[in-house]
Amino acid sequence: MQAPTAPLFTRALLTNDDGIDAPGMAALIEAVTPLAVEVWVVAPEHDQSGVSRAISLHGPLRVLERGPRRFAVTGTPSDCVVIGLSHILKDNPPDIVFSGINRGANIGEEVGYSGTVSAAIMARLCGVPAYAVSQAWRDRRNVRWKTAISGLEAIVRRFGTAPASVLNVNFPDVDPEEVTGVSVTRQAPPGSMVMGVESREDTRGFPYHWLSIRRHPGQGADDTDIGALRRREISVTPIGFDMTDHALLASLRG
Numbered sequence: 001m002q003a004p005t006a007p008l009f010t011r012a013l014l015t016n017d018d019g020i021d022a023p024g025m026a027a028l029i030e031a032v033t034p035l036a037v038e039v040w041v042v043a044p045e046h047d048q049s050g051v052s053r054a055i056s057l058h059g060p061l062r063v064l065e066r067g068p069r070r071f072a073v074t075g076t077p078s079d080c081v082v083i084g085l086s087h088i089l090k091d092n093p094p095d096i097v098f099s100g101i102n103r104g105a106n107i108g109e110e111v112g113y114s115g116t117v118s119a120a121i122m123a124r125l126c127g128v129p130a131y132a133v134s135q136a137w138r139d140r141r142n143v144r145w146k147t148a149i150s151g152l153e154a155i156v157r158r159f160g161t162a163p164a165s166v167l168n169v170n171f172p173d174v175d176p177e178e179v180t181g182v183s184v185t186r187q188a189p190p191g192s193m194v195m196g197v198e199s200r201e202d203t204r205g206f207p208y209h210w211l212s213i214r215r216h217p218g219q220g221a222d223d224t225d226i227g228a229l230r231r232r233e234i235s236v237t238p239i240g241f242d243m244t245d246h247a248l249l250a251s252l253r254g
Contacts, residue, residue, distance in 0.1 A: 012036035013094040015080045017048045017115025020072045024101040027145040031152040032098055042084035045072040053078050053118040077119035085126050096161055097123035100133030101148045105170045107225040109190035120166045129161035136173040136229055150176045151234060159236060166239040170225055172232045183228040185235045191218035
């Protein structure tokens with residue numbers, strides 16, 4: 001029998017954008033437990049998908065204790081990271097932050113408005129390395145959580161935690177035994193997106209509106225996150241902060 005591997009971290013902080021009661025949070029707790037002596041959860045009370053790096057500046061935040069080391073916050077994923085690092089764990093900071101496991105991949109242009117990835121970025125801004133973790137799916141009623149649960153520990157032990165780094169990890173929509181490998185990738189360039197507004201009226205005749213999004217991410221080159229998932233590989237993408245268009249920069253400079 002193989003001996004259990006020692007934890008890598010004394011303390012891990014977990015958050016997400018799907019909400020503290022989402023199945024992806026339960027999956028993340030299961031995946032991270034072998035990696036950390038203490039696992040703390042500070043996550044949104046309700047679903048905050050798509051809020052990107054929004055933070056709450058115009059109203060108070062409430063912290064609701066859900067159990068030992070479990071806290072729900074009436075705010076965004078980035079709010080949760082700040083509350084976790086600067087309030088709940090202020091005197092005992094975590095070694096690592098994990099954000100996820102998101103229901104659905106965060107690849108290509110989706111990285112820009114993902115609350116999952118943005119929480120990891122907020123951790124990095126606060127000086128703590130972080131992983132953003134997502135599980136791809138084709139059928140939202142049958143998300144293969146076991147693929148991410150069974151694969152995350154090996155990914156973290158392999159790639160570790162560079163100082164103030166963010167790794168965006170996406171697991172393919174296949175069963176664990178069907179994963180074909182691991183690729184270190186770049187973020188795929190944006191595909192096409194069509195934004196729309198659906199306008200309706202409530203029962204009192206007042207108008208209201210739903211935003212609609214139709215995304216076409218494109219094929220993605222072989223060395224991108226999209227390409228890796230297409231090959232049934234786990235995609236590991238380092239995330240940075242430089243949003244400069246370097247090709248245009250060179251052109252403007254002449």
